[in-house]
Amino acid sequence: MNHLQLLLPGSLFWQPEFPMCVTREREFFSLAMHVHDFIEINYVAEGKGFHYIGEERLQVQRGDLFIIPIGTAHVYRPVSPHAAHELIVYNCLFSTELLHKLLKAHALPAELEQMLTEGNGEYRYFKDSQHEFRPLMEQLFKEHSLRLSGYEPVLCGLLLQLLIGLYRCEKQVHRPGASFHQLQNVFEYMAKHYAEPISLEHLAGMIPISVSYLQRLFKRTTGQSITEYLQNLRIEKSCELLQRSPLSVRDIASQIGYKDLKFFHALFKKKTGFSPYQYRKKANL
Incomplete structure (x- = not known):
């Protein structure tokens, strides 16, 4: 993947x-990785493909929705150049100046501005599971394309609907208990595949959210990083094996996902206060 970043003003x-534009684009391989000086909302309208964001590569399909803040490098790619593999994306672009006017005029929540302007490569990823955003994107594109009399305030009204809808999706994640529910598939996957290499991109794609947002959500929900949680899960499984099986410590370490026996010994001692041999002897008294 070419990480050359063009600046699109x-x-x-x-x-x-009127610093706002709405397009409907068929994605090709010609556009390089790029950043822009405006806020962008993307909606995958047709087909399947990939969305490269920073160092991440996300598989996307119809109904996937992204908020791309200023300075976040990204580009879309279809599965292949073949016409049968087209990837169609709606793009709603607008300036921070227009956003600030809307925020001021309609007393919108401060969290909405943060969601749209967060930097450092952050982005938001949503699924249009209720099919509420596609009609909005289609209407935005239609109004912008036809440019009938009064189209500017109509576009602003539709943009407000879109922003409030996205804000409500974001707030849903933060309801009491919602985080555990949202991460349920991640917990189940880790419990089943704890001994295998686990990709953060794969975990994030199960929800789907960005890797950075997954890490924040996981930490807020469990009080642990994903790495800590996985280590604790593996050590817990190793304790069970030390108590109940005749396997050697080396075999147990390998069975829970650690090929480096020295690392396993150090981690086990850190987590339990005992060496694996001491723990087995103590457990069998």
Whole structure:
């Protein structure tokens, strides 16, 4: 993947008097990884493909929705150049100036601004599971394309609906108990595949959210990082094997996912206060 990052300014897409643009694009391999000086909301309308964001590669399909803040490098790619593998994406682009006008005029929550302007490569990833966002994106594109009299306030009204809808999706994640529910598939996968190499990208794609957001959500929900949680899970399984099986310590370490016996010894001692041999002897008294 070519990580050359082009800068796409908003001036390429709109006139200064109304800094907003809505497009419907068939994605190709010609556009390089890029950043922009505007906020972008993407909606995958047709097909399947990949969305490269920073160092991440996410598989995308119809109904996937992204918020791409200023400075976040990304690009879409279809599965292949073949016409049968087309990837169609709606893009809603707007400036921070327009956002601030809408925030001020309608007293929108401060968290909404943070969600849209968060930097450091952050982004938001949603699924249009209730099919509420596609009609909005289609109407935004239609209004922008036709540009009938009064289209600017109509576009602003539709953009407000879109932003509030995304904000509500974001708030759903933070309801009491919602985090555990959202991570349920991740917990189940880790419990089943704890002895295997586990990719953060794969875990994030199960929800789906970004890797960075998964890490924050997991830490907030469990009080542990994903690495800590996986280590604790593996050590717990090793304790069970030390108590109940005749396997050697080396075999147990390998069975729970550690090929480095020295590392396993150090981690086990750190987590339990005993060496594996001491723990087995103590457990069998």
